[in-house]
Amino acid sequence: MKKTLLILTRNPLSLLGLILVTIIVLAAIFADFITPFPEHVGAVVDFTNFNQPPHWPNIFGTDLVGRDLFTRVVYAYRVSLILAAVVLIIAVPIGVSIGLTAGYLGGWTEYGLMRITDIFLSIPPLVLAMSIMGLLEPTLTNGMIAVTAMWWPWYTRLVYSITRSEREEGYLLAAEVIGASKLHIMFREILPNCVPSIVTKMTLDFGFVILIASSLSFLGLGVQPPTPDLGSMVADGAKYLPDSWWLTVFPGLAILFAVFGFNLIGDALREILGGDQ
Amino acid sequence: MPAIVRILARRLATSLVVLIGVSILIFAIARIIPGDPARIALGPNATADAVAVLRDKLHLNDSIIAQYGYFIADLFHGDLGISLYTNRAVTRDIADFLPATLELVFVSGLMMVMLGIPLGVLSARYRGTWIDHTIRLVTLLGVSAPGFVWAVILMLVFAYFVPIFPVAGRLSDGSGFQPITGFLLFDTLISGNIRAFGDALWHLILPAFALALSGIGQAARLVRSNMVETYNKPYIEMVEAYGFSARRIANRYAFRPSLIPSLTIIGLDFAAMLGNAFLVESVYAWPGLSKYGVAVILRKDLNAIVGTVLIISAMFLIVNIIVDLLVSVVNPRIRLSERPA
């Protein structure tokens, strides 16, 4: 772990990723202290200072009702990060367990579980999340449910393919011969072999969950106002292009930097720990 | 039986199973949501009688299994029901909106393949050099933002600040061109209207590129990593030892074998564009499935939602079948195997 971190700081690109992610996470945690107008998170209006281009103290400018855009971007990071963490904490164990079960038990269990996985995978990710989200009420919790529903199958696929290739390995045969239980073999013998790939994928996915969640709210199917959200900020601002460019450009770049940061780290991890494909 | 036919038959069979599964899944999601679909459709001011009539018409009083039975029976007649939002047949709505989306996705897919794959090959051939680092950085940026962010940035730069491309739509105002199939590039060509063709293409480039950017990035990164792996294979060392040119090794001997694992994923990325098109269409006011899809989702228009998702999934499966066939053409091991692989 420590060694991995050390390697990450050696490569300029992964170092950049670490810096970006650290800044974003710290900003989200300490949003109350670093933002100039924490009260602008809610439904505040200030018609004396609305729709203004970047200036001091509104370094990202102000939105259509006069709220500080920088403040809202930082708070939106907080929402995005929480959402991504919750989605992965739920989706990964589900996906991994199903993948292990299908890959190790084989037979009809495998066939059934993998066909179900295929069904989820054969609806384009965004469309699946959109329809779930649309049918439920658009709230943060439902957003998490929708994204989780589209996310677990990818972990099933990943773990399934590793399990399949490990199934014939000698150490599993040895464990079976000494009478280890199926659960023991799956979670204590096979799972550790999947961990590097899972960690790499989770790092990359932290960014991609943020990306998908922002896409949902961009379409109006995500977090609802006044909760700040990067996707809906871009959507609201897009109507005022090109004059009020800051309304879209800053939240858009905020998404880009967050996802880019996680991708840089994930990419480096893939090289250190081994692939996720 | 030739291997290709066998693979096709098997894939079609699996796809059918999956498609039935998709229909059950999406149907189930649509029916377990809270609230009365008939009431939602008619709005709060409708009379109880009107709601009851609609419930009856939609078979909402039957069991969910019977409802699914009606749905499948209608589906076999090419009937996806009536959209409560437009009051027209869902199939007709989709037929109206789908071509614009498909055209966009198709051109984006083309860009993904024609730019992404060569970038990946270049990156792998010059692995470890500044060429590789640059391509990796740029492609990583490409995958790091959703389509709508690129759409906004590209629009701002290439339609407003440097106004090379049009801001929105599929044709210039007053072009007067009457679509035939809805695929404008195709329509303008067959009617010999080169001006309109150029116009349509001009409108298409920016949205298609915005949609393609993440696909280009994914394809390049994938091809690179698979090719770098191939470069460590003995058969590459062998052709290096025999002095084949670096260019030939890259473009043939390392590329072809690594294309096999890459193709499947590129196919998935291509299919994912069907969903991501929603994001780009709304920025460029592209008259595709996006506006309709979002509208029916927000209105909880069940028939339209189920129909849209089903059609998109069918497209998705078709793309995957085509990719599977391509893989078997590229991979002689599958093509020549006598028994099912």
Place this chain on the structure above:
Amino acid sequence: MTAPTLKIENLKLGFKLWSGMIEVLHGISLHIGKGERVALVGESGSGKSVTARIVLGMLQEMSSARISGGLTFEGIDLDKLKPRDRHHLRGTRMSMIFQDPTSSLNPVYPIFTQFREVLARANPAISDAEARMKAITALADVSINEPERVLDSYAFQLSGGMNQRVMIAMALANNPSLLLADEPGTALDVTVQAQTLKLMSDLVEQHGTSVLFISHNLGVVREFADRVYVIYKGRIVEQGLTKQLFSNPQHPYTRALLAAVPRITGGGIPDIAEDTAGFHDPLIAHPGASEKELLS
């Protein structure tokens, strides 16, 4: 006396890594006379395979490799050649055979495609028909009965022995003056390996090709080589005629190596104690077989 086909003088190889330089070859010298078959023997990791790759100029393309020393091919100083001209020698005047024939052939192209490209190294203007004729003759020379069928097959459709014959045919197709054989056929069955080695041996004799035979298998070396260099951790520790060396091994490492050889020809990698004291003794050359004596 004509110039030797290959002369290596004081060759050093190091890799520059994050943690600093590591040296892999500490200055080895060897040569191969015209038509001579010389074996370079050692454990894996001793530096024998990298030597072959340096001769071909492949390691020089690695940015982390640091190489010094003299390389002379048929009297020409390779390091003075333009990169283009040096590259041109590969596959034409020098060729190579690898350990595992099946994985050394590209899985997505039929044999002929690759064979044709090898022939085109010597004659870029070669026509398809001409290439086919030449390939068929070459395959017939390695006792392949249905050369036509083999040419249109993929490596995975052929047996390992068959692929090895194809490799030998490709290696000799352009009549190279030097063949580098890196553990040829080690991945094959012992009997198939013996058969194909015999075939290779007969063919190089016919063609008058010089061979650098890289192996850890002393049984095979004894049968095949005229002269032997023993390499240990990047240094040549003993050299001599095959007969001399096998009847009277001098260096402690060679003795250990010989003692570890299973009685049956073709055993696996011998199991030798790590780094016994005498292993680092200086080079011992048998009478009349030192570089100085042979090259004067």
